[in-house]
Amino acid sequence: MQKRVLVTGGAGFIGSHLCRFLLGKGHEVLCLDNFFTGRKSNIDNLLGRHDFELIRHDITEPILVEVDQVYNLACPASPVHYQYNPVKTVKTNVMGVINMLGLAKRVGARILQAS
DSSP states (O other): OOOEEEEETTTSHHHHHHHHHHHHTTOEEEEEEOOSSOOGGGTGGGTTOTTEEEEEOOTTSOOOOOOSEEEEOOSOOSHHHHHHSHHHHHHHHHHHHHHHHHHHHHHTOEEEEOO
16 A cells, blocks of 8 residues: 655665665655755655655754655764754754654654654
């Protein structure tokens, strides 16, 4: 059964691979990234697909999309990145999780919290 799946941090290394995996399983993927550490080059080959949508957004701000599943991978993972802006990292980890949990609750989606 096809699902509509939100992948936050979808332009990051792990997120982009997860997007490809989910597309390969026949799901519709919404890739959300603020490009603080994610790279457009990681998802270039997915752009233009009918079952893939790129949303440039920071999860520290609420978002409302209709989805069945949420994979929250949005967080700077490298010490170089999270030490560069520690306040942004904490906001992403706290406000981002609150926003994604709130989204999942509102739309009845399952969530995998990985950040």
